[in-house]
Amino acid sequence: MADTTVFRASTTAPVNIAVIKYWGKRDATLNLPTNSSLSVTLSQRSLRTVTTASCSAVYPASEGDTLTLNGKPQDINASKRTLACLVSLRSLRKEVESANASLPKLSSYPLRVVSENNFPTAAGLASSAAGFAALVRAIANLYQLPQSATELSRIARQGSGSACRSLQGGFVAWRSGTKVDGSDSLAEEVVPASHWPEMRALILVVSAEKKDVPSTEGMQTTVATSPLFATRAESIVPGRMTAIEDAIHKRDFPAFADLTMRDSNNFHACCLDSEPPIFYLNDVSRAAIRLVNDINRVAGKIVAAYTFDAGPNAVIYYLDEVSEVVAGTFKAILGGLDGWDGPFGDRLKSVSAGVDLQKLDSRAIESLKNGLSRVILTGVGEGPIEVDTHLVSETGAILSSDEQ
Incomplete structure (x- = not known):
């Protein structure tokens, strides 16, 4: 009998505002910046994205991966950046499954990702940074990946450059790196929010x-x-x-x-x-x-x-x-x-x-x-926080905000 379990993980992710700006790319495909940058992670008590990542063997294979943002279905196949993140995260999950044959093969299941912002999208408030950080962190939690926030920042960077900085709290530096493959272009926490909470x-x-x-x-x-x-x-x-x-x-x-x-x-x-x-x-x-x-x-x-x-x-x-x-x-x-x-x-x-x-x-x-x-x-605030409030039900149905 096929497994009908709907696997879910939800996270919130913050907005960050750069004080040393990221502008310009040395590689557009990998989203590699021309220069390093530094940002302040803002409190999620004010601004945040909430994302639920779910997968299940019962999700129709013909439907493929889906993304719903603020109640509206998105054409996930039209976003090369989103697809790049999903490919990288699935690859890491496959490594986990290869090392432990008893684990469910989540990497083979379609993903259903639902995300909501509490601030206007594309209005200069770094919505894409919080959005991609939440997407990567939620799927990483769903897949139970061992990678650190700094390691995951390489993936979030492919979705939105500044998203790599929203994977951590406090004051965060995105190192531009010099390698052609972008492996050293990553974000690291300079100090946590507790260092300068004022x-x-x-x-x-x-x-x-x-x-x-x-x-x-x-x-x-x-x-x-x-x-x-x-x-x-x-x-x-x-x-x-x-x-x-x-x-x-x-x-x-x-x-x-x-x-x-x-x-x-x-x-x-x-x-x-x-x-x-x-x-x-x-x-x-x-x-x-x-x-x-x-x-x-x-x-x-x-x-x-x-x-x-x-x-x-x-x-x-x-x-x-x-x-x-x-x-x-x-x-x-x-x-x-x-x-x-x-x-x-x-x-x-x-x-x-x-x-x-x-x-x-x-x-x-x-x-x-x-x-x-x-x-x-x-x-100033913290990085992504795993939460128990899901935007997808136990049966896989997408919930409206008043149904959560």
Whole structure:
């Protein structure tokens, strides 16, 4: 009698926001980066992807592997990146089965993967990073693979470059590597979240719309046409990686902040140096930059750092001890927006502006008031977490969010 068991494993995975940016590939097929990068893993209490990976002998072979994202079936065969991840994970499961003949042959069963984000997809919030990290971690758990998060990062990298950094918590470096096969291009945790738990992040969501120039297309354009980019990859980033890792180990926020802002500016300068130029920042983004600089000036020291990925949303890093000065000031301006009441919002419930708003750029204040849709208040957090709440039932049925 055929085994009718539905094998399941579920995990959550975090978003990460780079402070030393990944931009440009030396191998597009293997997703090998031109330069190393470093990111902060954000708390899953605020932003996360939940993924259930399941397989069973009773799943129709004709159906093949399937992926459902936010309730919508995806054409898994149209995504070479997803298929590359599945091939690699199946190969590792086959090794486990070969070493122990008593194990069920899960590698031969069709996969049914269901994933949900609690944030907009393709809106500059690194949804693909959390998504591929969750997919790889969930299937690795389903297959009971022995590989470490760093070893699995090679697989997640093939799905989405920055996904390799979402497989771990705290502060994570993605080493570019030099080998042609990409075996040394992997992510490793520099320090865990517990090393610098006071790190906070305020995300100013400018738009939930998809960006005009997708990241992959933008990278190709920049690498092919920007003279400034070669200088960035070869001369600027290596030194910054060393310096920011040193700042993180020492918990030196002014040094961390200065490097973060400089690297964001340099990355977007490379985008502008492309032909045609790529504009990820808009007037609202520039208003956020102005206000961060104003807050630092009024505070008399660097207490906040802005960074922007390939999109207009500002991510502002600061330490919990200056929450009133940084987040409190933004809340005084943007208190009517959603997002202030999350798990990191208690400190700001009865706080007024930490600095005199009269000393800030009035045009920048108006631009932010008119140009933002919401805020996300969060902090540094952990890597993927295995959970018992599944998006696939014991019979293999895909569950809606209210059926879980």
